[in-house]
Amino acid sequence: MSVIDEVLAANATYARQFSLAHLPGPPARRLAIIACMDARMTLEQILGLQTGDAHIIRNAGGIVTEDALRSLLISHHLLGTQEVMIINHTDCGMVKFRDEELRARLQQASGTATVAPACFHAFSDLSENVRQQVQKIRSHPWIPAHLSVRGFIYDVHTGQLHEVAATPN
Amino acid sequence: MSVIDEVLAANATYARQFSLAHLPGPPARRLAIIACMDARMTLEQILGLQTGDAHIIRNAGGIVTEDALRSLLISHHLLGTQEVMIINHTDCGMVKFRDEELRARLQQASGTATVAPACFHAFSDLSENVRQQVQKIRSHPWIPAHLSVRGFIYDVHTGQLHEVAATPN
Numbered sequence: 001m002s003v004i005d006e007v008l009a010a011n012a013t014y015a016r017q018f019s020l021a022h023l024p025g026p027p028a029r030r031l032a033i034i035a036c037m038d039a040r041m042t043l044e045q046i047l048g049l050q051t052g053d054a055h056i057i058r059n060a061g062g063i064v065t066e067d068a069l070r071s072l073l074i075s076h077h078l079l080g081t082q083e084v085m086i087i088n089h090t091d092c093g094m095v096k097f098r099d100e101e102l103r104a105r106l107q108q109a110s111g112t113a114t115v116a117p118a119c120f121h122a123f124s125d126l127s128e129n130v131r132q133q134v135q136k137i138r139s140h141p142w143i144p145a146h147l148s149v150r151g152f153i154y155d156v157h158t159g160q161l162h163e164v165a166a167t168p169n
Numbered sequence: 170m171s172v173i174d175e176v177l178a179a180n181a182t183y184a185r186q187f188s189l190a191h192l193p194g195p196p197a198r199r200l201a202i203i204a205c206m207d208a209r210m211t212l213e214q215i216l217g218l219q220t221g222d223a224h225i226i227r228n229a230g231g232i233v234t235e236d237a238l239r240s241l242l243i244s245h246h247l248l249g250t251q252e253v254m255i256i257n258h259t260d261c262g263m264v265k266f267r268d269e270e271l272r273a274r275l276q277q278a279s280g281t282a283t284v285a286p287a288c289f290h291a292f293s294d295l296s297e298n299v300r301q302q303v304q305k306i307r308s309h310p311w312i313p314a315h316l317s318v319r320g321f322i323y324d325v326h327t328g329q330l331h332e333v334a335a336t337p338n
Contacts, residue, residue, distance in 0.1 A: 003198045004252050004319055010217025011330045018328030020209065025262055027208040029172045037240055039196040040189065042213050042220040048179025051211040058227040060240035067236035070286035071206055071229035077275065078262055083173050093194055093247055106246065112310040117239035141281040150173055159187030161180045 023052040025079065031055070032075040034133070035087035036062035036094075040156045043087070055081055061094040061129070062087055063121045064136040073142055084147060086133045087161070089154040094122050126153060127164045134165040192221040194248065200224070201244045203302070204256035205231035205263075209325045212256070224250055230263040230298070231256055232290045233305040242311055253316060255302045256330070258323040263291050295322055296333045303334040 031054040035043055043049065043056055055075045057068050064072075064086070075081045099120045107113050123129040130151040137149050151165035200223040204212055212218065212225055224244045226237050233241075233255070244250045268289045276282050292298040299320040306318050320334035 002252060002317060003200045004254055004317065006198075007200070007216040007218065007254075008330060008332075011215055011328075014215055014217065015328040020328065021326045023209045023325070025207070025209070025260060029175075031172045031176070032206075037201075037224040037226045037244065038194070039221050039223055039225075040192045040194070044211050044213075045220070046180055046183055047176040048183065049176065051214070052208050054208055055206040056208075056227050057206045057229075058225050059236050060226075060243040063236075065236040065239075066285045066287070067228050067232075067234040070234075070289055073275065073286065074229040074262065074271075074289060075206065078266060078271070083171060085173055085176075091194060093243065097247060102243075102247070106242065106311045110310050114310055116235045117242065118235070120239055120243060141279050141283055142275045148171060148173065156192070157190045159180075159184040159189065161177060163177075 020051055027052065027054045027079065027081055029053040030080055030082040031085065032072055032081040032083070033057065033085045033087060034062055034064060034068050034072065036060065036089055036092060038089055038092065041089060041154060046154065046159065046161070055079070061092065061121050061123065062133065064133040065121070069137070069140060072137065076147060082147065084137060084149045086130060086149070086151040087154050088126055088130050089156055090126070091156050092126065095124055095126065097122050131165045134167060138167050189220055196221065196223045196248065196250055198222040199249055199251040200254065201241055201250040201252070202226065202254045202256060203231055203233060203237050203241065205229065205258055205261060207258055207261065210258060210323060215323065215328065215330070224248070230261065230290050230292065231302065233302040234290070238306070238309060241306065245316065251316065253306060253318045255299060255320040256323050257295055257299050258325055259295070260325050261295065264293055264295065266291050300334045303336060307336050
């Protein structure tokens with residue numbers, strides 16, 4: 001039995017007890033989160049959120065890529081979110097490789113050079129990475145100045161969030 | 170009190186009861202999920218997952234963008250995931266606008282044309298959109314043929330997942 005078949009069986013149980021049909025699309029607490037895809041973070045639990053409270057955008061590293069900006073612009077301008085959290089975390093896989101090494105390995109294994117993805121966004125300094133992501137949002141001309149944007153590191157060994165950057169102050 | 174300050178207070182409570190310091194980085198069930206950012210989906214609950222089980226990649230629409238592919242390549246090649254679920258959902262905001270309308274609105278409001286994001290990925294046919302995302306993964310030269318890739322629609326009014334595409338068959 002594949003893992004996907006297992007989670008589909010779990011979904012059948014979930015659907016039998018489902019009670020959230022009334023939830024509207026726009027997030028109730030007007031919060032958008034950009035976080036790493038890491039399996040050790042169940043964001044709703046870490047943040048005390050209920051289903052329906054927040055948009056959750058996730059990718060490898062919790063990077064403000066063009067795609068994360070796309071999602072955030074839709075979240076704010078079409079669905080009304082007013083505060084943004086960026087969440088990176090300790091022990092992240094993104095500090096354990098280098099872009100050029102991974103690219104060379106995949107090219108060698110596949111015998112194929114590709115155009116996309118152009119970059120893997122590996123990084124070395126976690127706090128500095130968070131600050132850069134906050135600034136990428138802050139400097140986008142379609143992000144209004146009043147939008148609160150704050151950056152955090154989640155400690156996978158304690159469960160605690162630590163703030164490293166905030167704008168506007 | 171801002172919503173972010175509220176969730177930080179909730180995080181302090183979470184950290185006091187934290188018991189997951191032992192979790193390794195690679196996902197225990199070797200599953201990667203690409204899903205919409207929609208607030209109505211708490212994916213761990215919908216799929217019966219524990220913290221630590223799966224990588225969760227999310228963006229507006231659950232689109233296999235270059236960034237989602239970047240994340241998936243890292244997930245599979247560096248962290249060992251072997252199955253991929255794509256999850257779109259009913260009542261998605263992405264069918265309620267058109268790219269050019271949103272772009273025009275943001276340009277007018279800000280007085281600024283921007284280069285990125287180049288595209289917002291609005292769509293009209295939900296099932297067809299899921300099938301296209303499965304094919305975008307399947308056709309990438311760095312995704313091995315044995316990787317299971319299956320596409321689903323989550324019904325926000327029943328809690329049920331419905332499968333619309335799978336490869337390899």
